Amino acid sequence: MNNAQGHCTCCQSDSAEPFAELDQIIDLYRDKEGNLIQILHIAQELYGYLSLELQQHIAFALNKPLSEVSGVVTFYSFFSTTPRGEHTIRVCLGTACYVRGGKKIVDALQKSLGVDIGGTTADGKFTFEVARCIGACGLAPAMMIDDVVYKQVNINKLDAILSRY
Amino acid sequence: MKHITINGKPYEVEDGLTIIEAAKQHGIQIPSLCYLSGVHEFGSCRICVVEVEGAKTLVPSCMTKVSEGMVIQTNTERVRKARKVLYELLLSDHSKDCLSCKRNQSCELQALGKQLGVEATRFEGTRSECVIDVSTSITRDMSKCILCRRCVTACNEIQGVGIINAQNRGFQTVIAPAMELAIGSVNCAFCGQCTVVCPVGALKETDSIQAVWEAINDKSKRVIVQTAPAIRVAIGEEFGNEPGSRVTGKLAAALRRLGFDDVFDTNFTADLTILEEGTELLSRVKSALTGGEAVLPMITSCSPGWIKYVEHTYPDELDHLSTCKSPHTMLGALAKSYYAGKIKREPKDIFVVSIMPCTAKKSEIVRPEMKNDGLANVDAVLTTRELANMIREMGIDFNNLPDEEFDNPLGMSTGAADIFGLTGGVMEAALRTVYELVTGRELPFDGLHVTPIVGFDQVKEAAVTFADTLPDYRFLEGVTVRIAVTSGLAGANKLMEQIKEGKSPYHFIEVMGCPGGCIMGGGQPRSDDPDVRSKRLRGLYTEDEAKVMRKSHENPFVTQLYAEYLEHPNGHKSHELLHTHYVRRGTYNEYTNERFDLGVRPAEKKRDLAAQAINAAARAEQARAREENESVRVLALEAENARLKSELADVNETVGFFKSVIADYASRGR
Missing domain, CATH: 3.30.70.20 (Alpha-Beta Plaits)
Incomplete structure (x- = not known):
């Protein structure tokens, strides 16, 4: 995941075959039933997000309508259609985290990052999301940055945590 | 066979039926909304739920297959209550501006509410x-x-x-x-x-109705109307007639009463298309047989939806398309040249309206290729449904109109033109003419109908062998021409894949973009009659059979047009006015400047x-x-504006009400 998040997404379009790496994967999965979601996952890992051009490329390669591909992409919250930040912050809003103050963390982060839920900071450093229970209820309220879990977060700790990135 | 019980009565039904189908066969109606006979895919609305003994929940009758011994209740209190709740939930996220909606009184949601006896909308939520x-x-x-x-x-x-x-x-x-x-x-x-x-x-x-009214009201314009073959067997339905009723005479009369100056018939240019397209086919085949270069199979080009599809999907196969414009743009081009000269009017003062069973033709007319001397060939396209709305708006009693004729010279047509509106019709019309041109004899099929290509199969094929050819066509002696006919883009796709792989065995292919052809076009009246397709088909074949002249080359006004103006098929003038070229687009417009x-x-x-x-x-x-396209944008803005205004009025009303309540309380307090 770290690798995927850190992957540069801006310089892909210059080469002649912008999605050559993905094409090999698509060939591998071509005849497998239900291959679309797998391919989308890998595509997002490779290129950071699923741009319209990337979705078009996948739809064309799999001979599926673009509307079907984008239907799947927009259905699942894991998929992103816009460039993502270098790091992903996910604040847990599962029941336990919510009652222990998860919402306050969300509000504070919105203010300090200057973006709404689902948004990416102007410097491209953080993408800010919420999660529904990350399975760390004993550590509530919890949040994740990439794959590191921060336990018992309170708003005073936030600056210190963010400064590590 | 399965033995089932519906509402206490035993029935024997075929295997594989859904509950709703089985019930319908025995005259039991189950209310439904999303159900689409024949191709039903999603059971999304759940209005058709029924009670099945032993099932934990109500089941959707459109998705559930009958099974042996099934006991079904279609109208218990529980079922009826559930349907009402489902309906009200649908309404909670529906803009209820029914009185000013285009579908007012032809809306299935509206009709369903009446059927279910819903008189309240209890749920008001987010919209x-x-x-x-x-x-x-x-x-x-x-x-x-x-x-x-x-x-x-x-x-x-x-x-x-x-x-x-x-x-x-x-x-x-x-x-x-x-x-x-x-x-x-x-x-x-x-x-x-x-x-x-x-x-x-x-x-x-x-909507194009407004633009047409404006043209009719503009005294400086000569407004010409033309109507496609498929309209005459469908528009009657909008006025309560049986599907397939032939109302050609009343249609011409209605158009005249709407204020059009000339009432022409697209059929005329359908006949002309046969001469142009037939000649093109013969020259392609001749070239192929005499060692020249020729792209075969040739594919018909009357259906603009099909054209746009092939430009996007098979951009490298565009040479297979006939270069003929669609018949209504041909008529528009002639109205603003040949006919303008005859009546001594400036082409720019002529406004051509086409009544079409088709939504794609609305986009076709704004293509830059469909212009001559900077003027669009056709200025507005109305669908069959839109024309019916105009007739109603004008207060015309359609069913009691006298039968009238189309105007000449662009209104006369043969039976071959009538069948342009149905799948297989263009091919049959072409064969009637080509066969006779080549052999001097009539097409050897009973009643001139090429039976293998009649009907609604997705892909139909036939072969015609030429024997005893006339001297000019000796190159065709003993040659068998293979033809295929398809309607609907899924069928077209199959034939195009063959072409792309270089495996197409055909010489001539007819494609219509809508399944069944223009009679089932995207602009035709919506119908709940399951046999609407075959009824309209029958109507057009009857129209053809009722005519004395049934072959395009017999049309005297077409002959006159060539003699006076065009000279000969595929001639210089024809190419200028009646033929076109196509645009390589690509699935995602990658070959054009436009981007998604x-x-x-x-x-x-x-x-x-x-x-x-x-x-x-x-x-x-x-x-x-x-x-x-500024006018289109303005339309969108106007619609949005109207919606916002009505919302504002609602809010004001609520505020007013609260004000009066507060005032009431305040006065009581005192």
């Missing part, structure tokens, strides 16, 4: 954001969509193009092109089959703030290009 997407052919108003997914089935399963599908999830779900792109910016063929199946006012043709345009959508705004900032400049440029 979906209103997105009105106007293209030259199709207008989408998603505030009216009830997510029944019939259009998704029509687009994906029937037509096999898959332009629209469900996007997003939960309450945000919207039926739209990928990424909620504007439908006018993607590879939609504009066949309009989605507008035919839509039960509400969410999908419809983009992400536009500006409310839902997207929240999700993609960051990306919007990055793309803002590029997007503004694209949006500007797309909105070239």
Whole structure:
């Protein structure tokens, strides 16, 4: 995941075959039933997000309508259609985290990052999301940055945590 | 066979039927909404739920197959209550501006509410954001969509193009092109089959009625109208007649009473198309047989939805298309040249209106290729449904009109032209003429009908062998010409794949974009008659058989046109006025300057703030290009404005009410 998040997404379009790496994967999965979601996952890992051009490329390669591909992409919250930040912050809003103050963390982060839920900071450093229970209820309220879990977060700790990135 | 019980009575029904089908066969009606006979894919609305003994919950009768010993109740208190709740939930997210909706009184949702006896809407919740997407052919108003997914089935399963599908999830779900792109910016063929199946006012043709009224009211304009073959066996339905009723005479009379100056018939240029296209085919075949270069099979080009589809999907095979324009643009071109000369009017003062069974033709007329001397060949296209609306608006008592004739010289036609409106018809008309040209004898089929290509099979084929040819056509002696006919884009796709692989065995292919041909076009009346297709088909064949002249080359006015003006088929003048070329587009418009345009959508705004900032400049440029068509944009804005105004009025009313309550309380307190 770290690798995927850190992957540069801006310089892909210059080469002649912008999605050559993905094409090999698509060939591998071509005849497998239900291959679309797998391919989308890998595509997002490779290129950071699923741009319209990337979705078009996948739809064309799999001979599926673009509307079907984008239907799947927009259905699942894991998929992103816009460039993502270098790091992903996910604040847990599962029941336990919510009652222990998860919402306050969300509000504070919105203010300090200057973006709404689902948004990416102007410097491209953080993408800010919420999660529904990350399975760390004993550590509530919890949040994740990439794959590191921060336990018992309170708003005073936030600056210190963010400064590590 | 399965033995089942419905509402206490035993029945024996075929295997494999769904409950709703089995019930219908025995005269038991189960209310339904999203159900689409024959191709039903999603059981999304659940209005058709019934009680089945032993089942834990109510089951959707459109998706549940009958099984041995099944005991079904279709109308218990529990079922009726459930249906009402489901209906009210649908209404809670529906813009209820029924009185000013185009589908008022022809809306299936409205009719269902009456049928279910719903008299209250108890649920008022959040409403979906209103997105009105106007293209030259199709207008989408998603505030009216009830997510029944019939259009998704029509687009994906029937037509096999898959332009629209469900996007997003939960309450945000919207039926739209990928990424909620504007439908006018993607590879939609504009066949309009989605507008035919839509039960509400969410999908419809983009209105051209206003533009036509304005032209009629403009005294400086000579307004010419023409009507496609498929209209005469369908428009009667809008006035309560049986599907397939032939109302040609009343149609001509109605058009005259609407104020059109000349009432012409697209059939005339259908006959002309046969001469142009037949000549083109013969010259291609001759070239192929005499060692020259020729692209075969040749494919018909009358259907603009099919044309746009092939430009997007098979951009490298465009040479297979006949260069003939569609018949109505041919007539427009002649009206503004040949006919303008005859009546001594400036072409720019002539306004040509086409009555078409088709939504794609609305986009066809704005193509730059459909212009001569800077003037569009056709200025407005009305669908059959739109014409019916105008006739009603004008207060014309359609059924009691006298039968009148079309005007000459562009109104006379043979039987061959009538069958242009049905699948297999263009091919049959072409064969009638080509065979006779080549051999001097009539086409050797009973009643001139090429039986192998009559009917609704997806792909039909036949072969015609030429023998005892006339001296000019000796090169065809003993040659067998193989033909194929298909209607609907899914069938066309099959034949195009053969061509792409170089394996097509055919010489001549007829393609119509809508399944069944123009009689089932995207602009035709919506019908709940399961036999509507065959009834309209019968109507057109009868129209053909009732004529004395049934072969295009017999049309005396076509002969006169060549003698006075065009000289000969495929001649210089013909090429200038009646023939065209095609545009390589590619699935995602990759061969044109246009790009799939992400536009500006409310839902997207929240999700993609960051990306919007990055793309803002590029997007503004694209949006500007797309909105070239100013009138269309104005229409969208006007619709949005009307909606906002009505919302404001609602809010004001509520505020007023609260004010009066407060005042009331205040005075009592004192």
